[in-house]
Amino acid sequence: MNRWYPEALKEFKIVTVFDLLLEYIQEGKIQLDKSVHSMAVAYHDPCNYGRKSLKAFGQAYFEEGRAVTRACCDDVRELNPNRNSAYCCGAGGGAWAMPFSEERVFYGRIKARQISESGAHLVVAPCHNCRDQIMKSLNKEYDLNIEVKYIWELVADSLIMPNKQ
Amino acid sequence: MMYEFKVSELAEEFGVHRNTIRNWINAGTLSAKEGPGRKYLMKFHDYQKLCEKFGREPHVTPSNNVSSKALGALEKTDIEPLLVNGVKSQIALDPSWADACLTCGTCASACPISGVDGLDPRKIVRMAVLGMDEELVKSNWPWKCTMCAKCEEACPANISITALMRKIRGTRKRSEVPGPIHKGVVMCLERGNNLGIPKDDFVFLCEDLGEELAADSCPGFKTPIDVHGARVLVTVNSKEPFGEPDDMKWWWKIFYAAGESWTLSSEYWEGVNWGLFSGDDESMKTVVGRIVDNMRRLNCKVLLLPE
Known part of the structure; x- marks a missing residue:
């Protein structure tokens, strides 16, 4: 949109899932219950929100996802190397939809090892591709025995619902 | 490795006159240069070739020397040199996509699927430099790559490897794009x-x-x-x-x-x-x-x- 519709950027704001979730949390619009997710939680950096966003837009979402995750859970762990040096889940760039599934699983071996070394029981993925790869593929292929949630799923499951009449 | 000789010794070895050896050196037939103590230095390989030319066994064979027979066999298995012939890639449009590559291979060690199909980011970039567009577009490797940019983050020359990869994908015929x-x-x-x-x-x-x-x-x-x-x-x-x-x-x-x-x-x-x-x-x-x-x-x- 930057490239093709620069004038549209002046008319409205484009937000990512992080911007909106953080806005709700920081402005106190939603209340969260940390006791729902008391297990060890690992945060996965999606390439497109981190490294690639930094290069394409000059801004990376590294800390925002962690802030949201920490607002929902106490025991948040890192998958090192992380942030700008994070390893891809293996399903990016459309690979989740492509026919090269053996290569995709092979690709994910590093992410799988990181997850198992972190000792996390829940992995938070802010991206559709990453979540599908980690939950539906790596979890089975590498016997990780973990739960995987979208970051907004984590928030939705932690919500303390307001009393509305 | 250098071979050190006296003109008189070499003349005796080949049964020629000392002046003949000097003439060969002066004419460049024998590429040797003056060394210390009225001795000359030549590459051992050149000495080997000289022996071969006149059908003699070298009178010294250093322990790290490769016999000319084995060398000949090796030379035959070498691949034919690829002629670049000034072919310019139509894919790597920007010098920062390939030309500025230092060939260090840091990208290849960062990539989780280096070696799959015998390829890695460094080789893809090299192929682009050599104008091997057809091979690049035909290869499935750029589609197995997730364009995660880990290679690019590691690259000391800041090559835009993912931009190159996306261009390769975009150049393939639309009917041959894999999957849905x-x-x-x-x-x-x-x-x-x-x-x-x-x-x-x-x-x-x-x-x-x-x-x-x-x-x-x-x-x-x-x-x-x-x-x-x-x-x-x-x-x-x-x-x-x-x-x-x-x-x-x-x-x-x-x-x-x-x-x-x-x-x-x-x-x-x-x-x-x-x-x-x-x-x-x-x-x-x-x-x-x-x-x-x-x-x-x-x-x-x-x-x-x-x-």
């Missing part, structure tokens, strides 16, 4: 979303899910569709209404709890742009343009992307 990616792009252009979900089905599904959510945890919830003036326009990943519709409720529940003013659009609600993956800028632009139109039509202030 291009079909999704075509579907999206024709029917508004990657999976071809009709408008009525989408609206019905969303209303139905809204009723479930209201009964379940959000009393009074009603799915907002085409609400003019809503603050946030929410785009959707079509796999959710297609295969995992309940997953949409997480966001809806958050909106409900936060008291957000938001809406879906009944048309062109797709938030996933597969043109990004297939390297198809034209289609990508069309799909982005539709979202811009939606924002204007519904007069929303904030656009939420699905991931």
